[in-house]
Amino acid sequence: MYRYFSLLSLFLILTLHAQIDKNELSKLNVEALLVKDLTTREVIYSKEALKEVEPASLTKIMTAMLAIEQGNLNRPVLITSEMIAVEPTVAGYKEGEMIILEDLIKAAMIKSDNDAAMAIAFAVGGNVHNFVEMMNLKAKKIGMRNTVFTNPCGYDIGNHHSTPKDLLKLAEYAIKNPVFNEITRQNQHIYYGFNTNRKFVAKTHNHLLNRYEYAVGVKTGYTSKAGPCLIARAKKDGNDCLIVMLNSKANRWALAQQIFERIFVQRVNRFLESV
Numbered sequence: 001m002y003r004y005f006s007l008l009s010l011f012l013i014l015t016l017h018a019q020i021d022k023n024e025l026s027k028l029n030v031e032a033l034l035v036k037d038l039t040t041r042e043v044i045y046s047k048e049a050l051k052e053v054e055p056a057s058l059t060k061i062m063t064a065m066l067a068i069e070q071g072n073l074n075r076p077v078l079i080t081s082e083m084i085a086v087e088p089t090v091a092g093y094k095e096g097e098m099i100i101l102e103d104l105i106k107a108a109m110i111k112s113d114n115d116a117a118m119a120i121a122f123a124v125g126g127n128v129h130n131f132v133e134m135m136n137l138k139a140k141k142i143g144m145r146n147t148v149f150t151n152p153c154g155y156d157i158g159n160h161h162s163t164p165k166d167l168l169k170l171a172e173y174a175i176k177n178p179v180f181n182e183i184t185r186q187n188q189h190i191y192y193g194f195n196t197n198r199k200f201v202a203k204t205h206n207h208l209l210n211r212y213e214y215a216v217g218v219k220t221g222y223t224s225k226a227g228p229c230l231i232a233r234a235k236k237d238g239n240d241c242l243i244v245m246l247n248s249k250a251n252r253w254a255l256a257q258q259i260f261e262r263i264f265v266q267r268v269n270r271f272l273e274s275v
Contacts, residue, residue, distance in 0.1 A: 025262075028255055031227065031247035032164040035259055038172075038233075038240035044263060049165040050146065053246045056221030056229050057112045058167055059154035061174050062135050064105050067120045068179050073102035076194040077123040079115075086114040086153065091200050093119070098194035106189040109219065111202035114153040121152040128152065139166070142173045156225045168244045171218055171231045175242075184217030185209070208232055212257045218242075220252075228252050234260040 025033070025045045032048035067073070076098040084093050091113040093099060099107075099116075101123055107116035118128070125131025128151065135149040144166040150158040162170075174180045187209050189202040208215045214236040221229035227247030234241050234256075241263045243256055 025259070029249035030245050030255070031249075032244075033246070034164045034168050034244040035263065036168060036172075036242045037263060038242055039238070046164075048246075049168075050163050052146070052161050052163060054156050054160065054223060054226035055147075055154060055162040055167060056156075056223045056226035057154040058162075058170075058219050058221040058229055058231055059149060059152065059160075060108050060112060060117050061170055061219050061231070062138065062149065063117050063120055063131075063152040064109050064183070065174050065177065065180060066131070066134055066138060067101060067105050067124050068177060070124050073100075073105070073179075075101050075123075077101050077104060077119050079119060080122065082128075083119040083122055084115045086118050087155075089113055089205075090115045091202065093193075094196075097196050097198070100191070100194055103189070103191040103200070106183050106186070106191070107200065107202045109183050110186055110189050110204050112205055112220065113202065114155075117153045139170070143169050154221060154223070154226075156223050164244050164246055167231060167246075168242065171233075171242055171244065175218065175233060181217060184219065185215075206230075206232075207253045208256055211253055212260070214260065215256075230256060232256045232260075236260070236264050239264055 032051050032053060033045060034043065034049055035045040036043050079093045079095055079097045079099060081095050084095065089112050091107050093115050104116045104119050107113040108120060121128050121131035125134050131152055132149055139147045147162040147166045148159045150160040187204050191200050192198060205220045214234040215232060216235055217233050218231045230245045230252045232243045241260055243259055245252055248255060
């Protein structure tokens with residue numbers, strides 16, 4: 001009997017807490033937000049899901065996936081002048097240097113290096129134009145109906161745009177791939193030029209990985225037009241949650257952590273309901 005009333009009391013407390021937190025989601029200072037419980041496949045919260053947004057470096061999820069799916073990740077890629085004619089963030093490759101494709105993928109995803117993303121485009125597509133066509137074909141194939149990619153880095157060039165709903169589809173597609181998941185959960189990757197042995201260190205911009213023990217990826221993004229963006233995933237006690245956050249006016253790492261904990265509390269509530 002004591003156990004029953006203890007569980008009932010805990011259930012009532014957590015249920016009230018979860019309801020308050022869910023209402024507060026609408027007050028978060030973000031332009032767009034999607035929260036999906038991957039355990040139940042339920043979209044728990046949606047704000048401006050169909051709004052046209054600049055995806056910034058979230059774009060690199062598609063860039064990385066095309067490279068991963070093409071395979072042969074151990075092959076060296078010769079760095080050319082076109083690959084390094086990009087704006088920061090950059091790894092700082094030099095023309096004539098050779099970098100293993102897998103290292104380029106990790107540099108693009110972990111540190112968001114634009115020269116790495118551009119090198120991937122040439123290595124996989126032959127040139128940027130062909131690679132962008134591959135990006136858009138893949139986008140359509142996985143159901144991203146309101147997305148147009150114009151470059152592999154995420155620059156606000158031309159009609160480069162997406163929607164939170166499409167970015168959620170992209171993230172859900174990508175996290176089905178174990179190679180992708182292993183890359184995006186890394187805080188740092190150290191690698192060396194294939195023909196120069198020059199050392200490179202790719203440190204993550206995803207501070208959630210350092211501050212929240214249940215975080216397992218996925219990608220950050222920022223441009224002056226897009227603002228701070230984040231696609232984040234966390235797993236706790238068998239529960240799995242994915243967040244798409246665009247143009248956050250507040251600390252995106254703190255917001256994401258708060259949202260994850262609220263969702264996991266709701267999952268506890270559902271468990272208690274079945275006790």
